[in-house]
Amino acid sequence: MAKLYTLAEVGEHNTREDCWVTVFGKVYNVTTFLDEHPGGDEILLAATGKDATDEFDDVGHSHDAWAMLEKYYVGELNKSNIPTKNIPSPALLPTKGVDHRGKKRITLFTSSSSWFP
Numbered sequence: 581m582a583k584l585y586t587l588a589e590v591g592e593h594n595t596r597e598d599c600w601v602t603v604f605g606k607v608y609n610v611t612t613f614l615d616e617h618p619g620g621d622e623i624l625l626a627a628t629g630k631d632a633t634d635e636f637d638d639v640g641h642s643h644d645a646w647a648m649l650e651k652y653y654v655g656e657l658n659k660s661n662i663p664t665k666n667i668p669s670p671a672l673l674p675t676k677g678v679d680h681r682g683k684k685r686i687t688l689f690t691s692s693s694s695w696f697p
């Protein structure tokens with residue numbers, strides 16, 4: 581099972597010797613990538629300790645960049661203690677979007693259950 585990290589835990593890895601970032605609900609150890617990142621190391625260091633999904637997405641990273649993510653994957657972001665308003669839009673998170681819609685559908689079904697015997 582994937583290891584879960586809170587944003588606070590990810591944020592502890594915020595140095596040039598140990599740098600983790602979070603995008604799309606996943607945690608990446610980009611320490612070895614700092615010097616290679618075309619966007620520079622500073623921007624990655626500045627992205628530690630928060631959800632950098634919007635920043636990553638705004639750049640319009642290429643498919644190559646997306647494919648590279650896998651190499652640095654260390655675990656999943658534990659979102660249970662993040663206020664709802666900070667959770668990125670479900671539209672940005674395909675799998676989360678499905679969960680969200682699934683849950684909503686179940687709620688709607690329950691609310692109309694009086695139509696069924």
Ligand code: HEM
Binds near residue numbers: 610623632642
């Ligand atoms: C976490 C893993 C990341 C990987 C593997 C990655 C990879 C890449 C790659 C391959 C490029 C070259 C252009 C492309 O192919 O799209 C790039 C460019 C760039 N990245 Fe990232 N990136 C990561 C995270 C981030 C984050 C978190 C930010 C912002 C906070 C960021 C900001 C940028 C910027 C601004 C450029 C444009 C550089 C330029 O063309 O001047 N990247 N990145």
